[in-house]
Amino acid sequence: MSSGIEKYYSINKDNLDKSNYLQSLLSEAVRLNLLNAEQIHNIRLQLADMITTETRSYTQGDSSSVTVETAQSLMMSIIYTLDFYLKSLPSTDKCLDAIKSMKLMDIYSKGKELIKNEIEKTKRLLALIQKNKISTDNIAYNDTIESLNEFPKKYNPMFAAHDSVVSIDYPLCIDRMDTCGVEYISIYLEKLYWENEFCRKFSPKSIAKLLNGYSNESNELLINIFKLVLANSLGSVLLKRSARDLKIDNDDCQSLQHSLINMSLKDYESEIRSSVVKIIDELEIESEFLTKYIFETVDSISERIKELLKLNKLSNIFIAMKDNTDGTDIKFEDGKKMDDEMFRKVTEEIRSCRFVSDKLKIIWQEVHSFIDLVDILGADCIFENEFNELFSSFGNMELAMLLNELPSNKISGYRHLSIKDFDLHLSESEKEWHAAFSAYLNSLNSARMKEIIEISNKLARK
């Protein structure tokens, strides 16, 4: 039974810097008069001895001097190893006792022993991650796991214990980064393992669709997969569906918006909490670590939901899944472009036509390349109302392609930035067809317009 009374320690652990433990512990001890000047002097002398011994060992006795950078790295490695042991002690009082009663060299040896054990732990975790990693095309995820595999080989606990040595790009959902060396890697691996375990409750296909819904370029983004999956699972439970169902569309977001916005803060929080419990139950999560991790993650997701509710933008957190095969890219292969001589002939012929129908006939007969078509539109051979006739002879695909040639500000609801937006050197005739085309598009009914914009989004952009 908890009495609510906590043991009083002379130094509060919260006041200490985790990444610089010994230094901050000594500072606090001096401030609180728990260590006197002589004891500090003694510690510094011992450190001098240790750095001398370690440098000798580093140079294998061949050199009595090293560069300042090497000396600093050796010193950081020594302090990291001392910290490693001290941090393993249950309280700051025990740390102070150790500093007072033990030789620093003995603390150092114990730290080395603990680091050795930690390296073994990372090896075990790496083996587990090899088995439970999720199948995804996310580059940062795959590269980071590959790089982490090199850790036991590259890590140098003797002279660079503080150096994490491997490159870690994949962002964890909760990553405090206040540690380094093997300690950081070990924590990272443990969290990654549990994130993987969670994600494995869902099919790789649905995760791929979710990532694809997040962005077409999700493979190249530094995103945390676990958080995206958990958010959609939470959304699903809030919608009274299965936690395993990641499918959420815009209508679902709207219904969530309606149901959540009217809740009091207390109800909202208890709703979120009970949903998390449902997720944990349904996914049969037994690990205490993962349960805690999920709760902590949902805290941040919940804050985000609150913000997005105000903006009616829940679709930013509950991502609509997108199938990779539903036509993200329509590949277009252009026909043969005519040579300059031929182009000149065709444009002159078009210009000389009296009726639009004749102009259209020539265009349909002679032009076989989209580039040529765009050039003809801007070649002063089609005028005013003739544009409308020409555009109405095109299907949605041609119109969508022409839309991509237009500066984005011309059409409302069309958000993609185009290189044309930055082109300040449009000729008058180009401006003319742009204006005519945007007027034509704006005159279309909204359903057709939507269709054209959709096709245009799916077209592989140059």
Added chain:
Amino acid sequence: MDKKFLLSPILDLSQSAVDEIIKCNETTSRYGLVLSPHEAKELVETRNNTLKDHGRVEFGGGIINKLIEAFCDSPYISQKDYPSILHELIETFYYYKNETLDELSDDELIDLMKDYFNNKCHGSIELLQNRDLDKIAKNIRFGEYEYDSEDKDDGADEYFFGEDYE
């Protein structure tokens, strides 16, 4: 107490270094070379300044003694210029520790310095620094396996001494 310096180790080894240098007089006096305590102190100061200038840290020490012991029997050193040559040797030593990327051990570098000084350089510190050690440093930086190999065609001797100096 400034908390920043709580963990800076105490490395003031100056006095013991001076004592060790004075001790070397027992050996060097056989060659007519002796250092006064003041001169010994100046050598330690030169070492400290050189280490600082070249961004190096020394633990333990003993380099000055090693240089004294290696060079005391050189035919090119007399009592008159003994301290000044030692100052230059100390500076040369640390400079080339950096330039050779720490690939040479202390003993290897001192042996090379002694060999070149007594033979090829005929007691010229300038030649030692600018020609021979420089060439070795270059060889090491360019990854030559035999960094102290002679390059017969480089004409360096002719450059410094004229064609018929031997």
